[in-house]
Amino acid sequence: MKTRRKSTGLAVFLLAAMLATLAPACERVPDNVDGYTAVLPAALRAGTTQVIPVSLFNGAAPASGQVMLTLLKDGQPVAAATERVSGAGALKLEVPNIPEGEYQVALSGPGFRDEAKVAVSNSYLVFLETDKPIYKPGQTIHIRVLTLDPDLMPVSDSVTVEALDAKGTKVFRTVSSTDAYGMATMDLPLSTEPNLGAWKVNAATAKNKTQLDVRVEEYVLPKYEVVPDLPREWFLVSEQIKGKVTATYSFGKPVKGDLTIKATRYVGQWQTYSTVTIPIDGQAEFTVPATGYVAGVPAAGGQGNVQLDFAVAEKTTGYTEKTTKLLTVTQSSLVLQSIPSGSIFKPGLPFGFLVVSQTPDKLPVDTRVNARITYFRKDFTTVSAEQKNVNTVKGKALVEITPPKDAVALTIDCSAQGASTTKTIESGYSPTGNFIHLEQTSPAGAEVGQKATFRVYSTSEATNFYYEVLARGSVVFSDFSRGDELSFTLTPAMAPGSKLLVYQVLPNAEIAADYLPFKVAGAYPQEVKVGFTTAQAKPGDAVGVNVTTQGQAKVGIAAVDKSVYILAENRLNLKQVFDDLEKLYMLPQAELHEVIPLQSIKVRGASDTFKEAGVVVLSNKKVPGGQQFQNQVFRGRGGPFGGIAIEAAKEGALPVPSPAAPPAAARADQGLASVQRVRQFFPETWLWQEVVTDASGRTTLNVTVPDSVTTWMLRAVAISQTHGLGIGEAQLKAFQPFFLSVDLPYSAVRGEVFPLSVAVYNYLDTAQTVQVQVEKKGWFDLLESDTRSITIAPNDIGAAQFRIRPTALGTSDVKVTAQSAQAADAVIKTLIVEPEGVAREMVDNLSLAPGDIKTLDASLPPGIVDGSGRVYLALTSSYLTQTVNGLEALLQMPFGCGEQNMIVFAPDVFITRYLKDSGQLKPEIMAKAEKLMLTGYQRQLTYRHSDGSFSAFGSQDKEGSLWLTAFVLKSFSQAKDLIYIDNGVLDAARSWIVSHQNADGSFDQVGMVVHQEMMGGIKGKTALAAYVASALMQAGEKVASAKAAAYLETKVQETTEPYTMSLLSFALETAGSAKARAAYEKLMGMAREDENGLHWGGDILPLDPPSPQPRAGGP
Incomplete structure (x- = not known):
């Protein structure tokens, strides 16, 4: 028995110790409840479990009781949770998958019931990626859409993807659905002459939307990248600008040539003041004279600018790549900042601010800083002032102050070495002067699994501090503490950022609260490993792409020429993913206000704290709001607050500074190496496809390296249904030590001479005597020898040039070979040769009855350019039906000016419409027709005026053309259910036409028709x-x-011309007019019937248009 008593006593002692240290709810908690507090997110996420902390009180002491939380919609329960709470506890509310909108929550317990409004959100993330950031006319934009929930897990949903061209006109729209992996892909073909500039690709679901900008430009991929490297981004006005420049080919080798630097300063206008040219061999150091003088810009704090233009010209060939750097020019090398530890201060509590001294490009500078702090009452009179002098270490110094209890605002004025800064901070509000203040004591941006620690300062002693961690719209952790130190382990759910909310209940039943956002280093939930089976390969080699994921996952693969990313960058990455997460749940992170005189002070209370933290409080305790004090004395500039820049803090603790091939066999006959492979496949996007890994998370793609000598940038975006999103990247260097490149124009005109430029790259260990030869073909004349002999030093470049005059039309190949005794390479490039003169087309039609024999005159008209004539014969079973083999004869690629484009676009629409309505539209024909119509639609938009009308040359014409605008409106309207047509384009064209209608219903010709x-x-x-x-x-x-x-009804009797009568008859029939029958009968009465059948004759003259304005060239 004694032993048992000892055991029982020990157990009681241990239990008491645990209760004392772990939970006030486990102490002697009375059942009579007279107070309650529950804190829940202001927006609940549908389909999740929400943990709702609840506290019960008897006075200021804890109490216990049964508590229920109910979620209601229009008074009807949709979810509920019940729990017995002893002091402090939590309810787990299962929020079903219900529609978004406003709901109510009701908290009920012993002797109380409270309600509040909350929102239910179904928001999730939508990501867009394209294969490239920049496109040429005629290329295809490959698009991938991802839909993920806030935990980066896949969501399947309908998604609408749209594209707006550089003029803001919608040119593409498609509706698709992301699959079980949250992924969908689609293609947007570009016309050969789209509006150039920045295009916007939008993806929207019912829950969220996103946008990605791409550029559509006429460009040539850069051969190499020019990268300036300067010691800093700013220079003093009297200081020389020194740095170095690196020039590297996309395949990793250094560039040899000349570096030219042009320095331009802003002196009210941009003025070139220095040009420097020096040799470069992969890298070169440079010195540019001091600017001497620049004009300071007020918006930049009086600092000026100098622009450096860098141009590297390749040795021998003269090929040039350029880049630009904009630098800051300043009078002083020091910039001061004061960063407060919070967005408000609490009177009577310690408050800190960080003094930062740094260079204009944010490098730390150690100096002595004078800080003057002035405190103000609610009537804007001065309470007191104090001086703090500190020495910054590594550019930072922390200043601690304790504001007086009657202060409602303070200013911080810092100065050093002629630099200065001013900051204004407002106070919080409590009717009894009680506050708590949070400060993070652990390093910011800690990783998942590490401890985060915080200190709580309070002006009033309280039994417990209750705290919650809110992340991505949910309470992910809650606890309480009796001490002023809070500590918890960071979890993946807290990344990339969370909010710590702390509150206490005071003996007078008032609640004091504070919150603090904090960062957590993010990581993808899915680990993806992707790589090639070799780090380097030759063009044409077979290689493998190995992909490893955590379990089965769908992986979007993209491999793009590195040269593309030299031009622009838009790849999906970790920063973008977590930035979007922050936008979804953490906004606002910071505020920046304009420079204005302070005319009022808003001191915030506990209710403001809860609201800013994004939570709703249900409580019968006092949750004080803030107060507003108006400055009746200081209006406009002047006074202690005149002209002060008020910048809200970054809503967090004081920031932690960022840490700083073997040679080919020789030919016996000529002593030259033989060509092993002719290179002719040079894509910008090599791979764009989706694969699914097996159950173990593995797959391999077997691919062939294209013929480009470059570095291929591989990206794998993986989504699994169990581990969510992950992204992996790798590179493959496609290289051979001896190769040539051929520079050709996009097209040439027959008979015109142009230079065919060849560059030969020798990265062998020895000099090479190289024979460069252009293979003679029948489609061009070589105006000189077809062979050049050049000697190229090791790791150097040689060049040869051949003058060519095309003699045959069409798309033809040219083959160039470079051979030395050790190595050889050959390249085939294509060139379009266009005929001289202007294109014209003639069409003749006839119909055949059974047994008929008819002859068509296929002779070409006089004056035709030799070789440009073509005769196409198409036989169909009906007037419009076309077979696949004859598709090219009817469906054509739109081209030319606004009139020529419609001449081709409209038949494409009418043919496709007929085939669809007659049930003869095959998928392969529709795919072809859709691309042609999209191309024509995009091109026509380039000839649109701002008022919605169209003309042959668009904005170059002084006004739109009524006839052409009607033609466009009719054609676009008929194409509307075949391709995407922007309703805004149709509405604007319709409105413009109606605005030109006469009172009697007629129209006068407006604009010209070429x-x-x-x-x-x-x-x-x-x-x-x-x-x-x-x-x-x-x-x-x-x-x-x-x-x-x-x-038109009034014109039936007087119309005598058959063509006009046919238009009139069709219009009245379409309108359902009572005169339609009379018009038709009159039209048929004008017909002639002879051996050729029924037809209408008569001299038909076109409407005389206004005289066209002179212009250069044709449309």
Whole structure:
């Protein structure tokens, strides 16, 4: 028994110790509850479990009781959680997958019930990536969309992807769905002449949206990258600018040549003041004279700018790559900042601010700083002032102050070495003067698994501090502490940033609170390893791409020429992922206010703290709000607060500074090495595909290295249903020690001479005497010898040039070979040779009845450019049906000016429409037609005026063309369900046409038509009104088209010209007019019937347009 008593006593002692240190709820907690507090996120995420901390009180002491939390929609329960709470506890509320919107929460317990409004959110992340950041006309934009929840796990949903061209016009729209892995892909083909500039690609779901900018430009991939390296981003006005420049080929070798640096300073206008040229061999150091004088810009704090333009010209060939660097020019080498430890101070509590002394490019400088702190009352009179002199170490010094209890605002004025800064901070508010203040004592940005520690300062002694960690819209951790030190382990759910909310209940039933955002180093939940089976390979080699994931995952693979990323960068990465997470749950992170005189002070209370932390409080305790004090004395500039820049703190603790091939066999006959492979495949995007790893998380792609000598940048975006998102990257160097490159224009005109430039790169250990030869072909004349002999030193470049005159039309190949005794290379490039003169097309049609034999005259008209004539014969079973083999004869690629483009675009639409309506549209034909129509649509938008009209040359013309705008409106309206057409384009064109309608329903010609042949037989107001009315009816315009139809009804009897009568008859039939039958009968009465069948004759003259303005070239 004694032993048992000892054991029981020991157990009681240990239990008491545990209760005393672990939970106030485990002490002697009375059941009579007279107070409660529950804190929950202001926005609950659907489909998640929300942990809701609850505290019960008897006075200021803890109490116990049964508590229920209910989520309601319009008074009807949708979820509930019940728990017995002893002092402090938590309810686990299972939020179902319910629609977004406003809901209510009700907290009930012994003797109380409280309600509040909350939001339910279904928001998740949408990411966009394209294969490249920049595209040429005619290329295809490959798009990948990812939809993920806030835990970076896949979400399947419908997604709408749209593209806006450089003028902001929507040119592409498609609706797709992300699969079970949260991934979807689509392609956007570009026309050969799109609007150049920055395009926007948007992806939107019902829950979120995102945007990615790409550039569409006419460019040539750079051969090498020019990278300036300067010791800093700023220089004194009297200081020489020194640095170095590195020039490296995309395949990793250094560039030899000349470096030219042009220095331009801003003196009210940009002025070149120095040009320096020096040799470069991969790297070169340079010195540019001091600027001497620059104009300071007020928005930049009085600092000026100098621009350095760097150009590296390749030795021998003269090929040049450029880049630019903008530097700051300043009078002083010191910049001061004061960074407060919080966005407000608490009167009577310690408050710290960090003094930062650094150079203009943020490098630390140690100096002595004078800091003057002035405190103000609510009536804006001075309470007191104090002086703090500190020495910065590594550019930083912490200053501790304790503001007086009656201070509602303070200013911090810091100065050193002629530099100065001013900061204004406002106080928090408590009716009894009680506050708590949070400070992070562990390093910011700690990694998952590490401890985070914080200190709580309080002006009033309280039994417990209750604290919660909120991340991504949920409470991910909650606890309480009796001491002023808080500590917890960082979890993945807290990355990339969380908020620590701390509050205490005072004996007078008032709540004091503070919160502090803190950073957590992020990491992908999915570990992805991707790599090639070798680090370096020759063009044409077979290599493998190994992908490893955590379990089965879908992986989007992209491999792009590094030269593309020299131009621009847009790859999906960890920073973008976690930046988007912060946008979803952590905004606002900081505020920046303009320089204004302080006319009022807003002191914040506990309710402001809870609101800013993004939580809702249910409590019968006092949660004081803030107060506003108006400055009746200081208006405008002057006074203690005049002209002060008020910048809110970064809402966190004081920041921690960032840490700083073997040679080929020789040919016996000529002593030259033989060519082992002819290179002719040079893509910018090599790989763009999706694969799924097996159950063990592995897969291998077997691929062939393209013919480019470059570095291939490989990226793998993986999503698994169990581990979420991960991204892996790798590189492959495609290289051979001896190779040539050929520079050709995109196209040439027959008969015009152009230079074919060849560069030969020798990275062998010995000099090479190289024979460069252009293979003779029948499509061009060589104006000199087809062979050049050049000697190239090791690790050097040689160049040869051949003058060529094309003699044959079409797309042809040119083969260039470079051979030495040790090595050889050959390249085939293509060139488009266009005919001289202007393109014209003639069409003849006939119909055949069974047994008919007819002859077509296929002779070419006089004056045709030799070799440019083509005759196509298409036989179809009906007037419009086309077979796949004859598709090219009817469906054509739109080109030319705004009129020429429509001449080709409209038939593409009409043919596709007919095939679809007749059930003969095959998938392969639709794929072809869709690309052609998208191309024509994008191109036509380049000829659109700001008022919505169209003309042959767009904004170059003084006004839009009524006839062409009607033609566009009709064609676009008919194409609307075949491809994406922006409704805004249709509405604007329709409105512009209606604005030019006469009172009687007719139209006068506006603008000019260059290609009169495209108007057919339109002559006079009646024909024009009939055509425009048909376009308006096709576009769904009822009022104006009815008015035009009424006008046309008055013209049935007086119209005598067959073509006009046919337009009038069609318009009235479409309008459902009572005069439609009479118009049709009159049209048929004008017909002639002979051995050729039924037809209409008569001299048809086009409407005389206004005289066109002179212009250079044709449309």
